[in-house]
Amino acid sequence: MARRRKQSPFEDLIDLAAMLPWWITLPLALIAYLWLHSIATSPIPTLANPADLGSHMPGMMLRGLAVPAQYFLPAALVIGAIASIFGRMRRKKLFASVANSESTLESISWREFELLVGEAFRRKGFTVQETGQGGADGGIDLMLLKEGEKYLVQCKQWRRQLVQVTVVRELFGVMAAEGAKGGFVVISGRFTEDAKAFARGKNLQLIEGAELNEMIRQSRATAARRNSQPTTIKTPNQATSVSSDPPIQPRRATQPTCPTCQAPMVQRVAKRGSNVGNLFWGCSQFPKCRTTRNEMPT
Template structure:
């Protein structure tokens, strides 16, 4: 693996901004520009005598630094926001390609594998931080946050080699050092029996390639079902149209409209009185409308 080129502070700031949602980064860019611009354009104090120079030196240095920073810092934040948007699009595309078998866990790169795992956990309700510490050979790749608790994730895209127990043991040690509540080791292949035995009884979950594929497909299917459900808007007091189709008539009779306000009636159960336990029709606008029908719903 080639050694990674050392980044400049400007590039590090862009990477940091890319970890944040764009709707957080862009307002920060605006605030940074307005503040730094006000500092850079503030009037220089007039020195009555040379003895005041030392007391004014920090302010002069701050104005000197704010002059270029008023453009560099917002620019880095804006570039990071754009990178965050495109990164999100890339992760969704990668997730869908694996879910539809267009790509496999073995055909993507190790970096794409980490992005894929992060997207899978993100769809399970976790806040995902991509640390960039792992690479192809080890390290903590993802930090998950949920309900105020931290979880660590290590990803291994080993195509032919079984993941040994030492990998699981190392993550367990880092969990203890970092105070993490739990951890996940996600691989494209399989674990050895020793690795599985070590993880038993610990808050450490081992996810093999087949399980990851199932998790991805189930998540995509759940999202598809949620998107396919029609959105219904209830319109109280709107009379139901009468269909001439005889097959529709029983449905209308099964849920009558309120004779007083024309709102749909709902099934209720009497909780007191001589009819306690019996079903009846009640207006859905109760307590505004108290109209009832005593016959049993059919």
């Protein structure tokens, strides 16, 4: 496989800006220009005494850096914002294409598959970050954020083979190392029975191609119904989900009560010791209360 060309810091900054929404990046570009321009055009201090040169040196160096940076930094942010806009349009077009076709998952590239999965989770209310660590060969492709919790996603667009248990096991290990609340493995085909058995009982959800297609169609249908209805103002306590379009969340076990302080217990993943990677119940009042239940949640 060809080695990826090393990018310049300017290109890295564009990629970083493209991950942000354009309505955040453009104001940042304006703020950056105004701030750097004020430094670059500040008057050069006159030195009455050569001994004062050392005290003025940091300010002079900052001014020297601000002269080119006042153009390069805003330019990178603006280019990233434009890339973000076109990326959003591309994802919407790809999402609509898959929603109207049965065979698109097998005909798109692995990069388009990753974009498609990210858009599907974005429409489920997740904040989606593309890690850049994935690819055709593997790695964590997406990081999801929702309600302060982190979830990891690995995408596999393998057209003619079943996804083995090793892929699921590797993601579960990364979840433990990263302290993720849960994880998803999304594929265009099917999982082996061993893979399904390994994920059972864990905060890890396997999504096959048929299920992904159905999720995309339901999301598109829900959006169409929402657009056809008059706009209403809802309070935070009102439900926003539709019964035919259940939200995607990793499977949760019945929540027990802490036997010590009676507070609710939460699922955690052991990060060290002999039980590393295994789930256990921990008191939600930690570190005030350190009570745990080591049995596997069911």
